[in-house]
Amino acid sequence: TIDPDYEERMQKFADGEVQAEPEDLRAEDRPDYDPICLGCNVTKRNASASHFMLHLHCLKYETSKWSFSTRLPEWAIEPKTNSSRI
DSSP, X not given: OBOTTHHHHHHHHHTTOOOOOOTTOOGXXXXXXXXXXXXXXXXXXXXXXXXXXXXXXXXXXXXXXXXXXXXXXXGGSXXXXXXXXX
């Protein structure tokens, strides 16, 4: 979502209504973001944990010149269940 005031600030900038910062402006007096940068004015959604999951695609890759294979990782093996428990 874009900051609702961003469009208005950009229009003022385009119309020449924005004044430059004073040359002696201290760094600590500057805003935490660039008011005319679109990237700084977009609120990003937090990605879910599943967005960052790495899915196993293959256990083996092979071409006519080489081959690579690996065993199933421990985290991918289903735990054994005790069938006597109900």
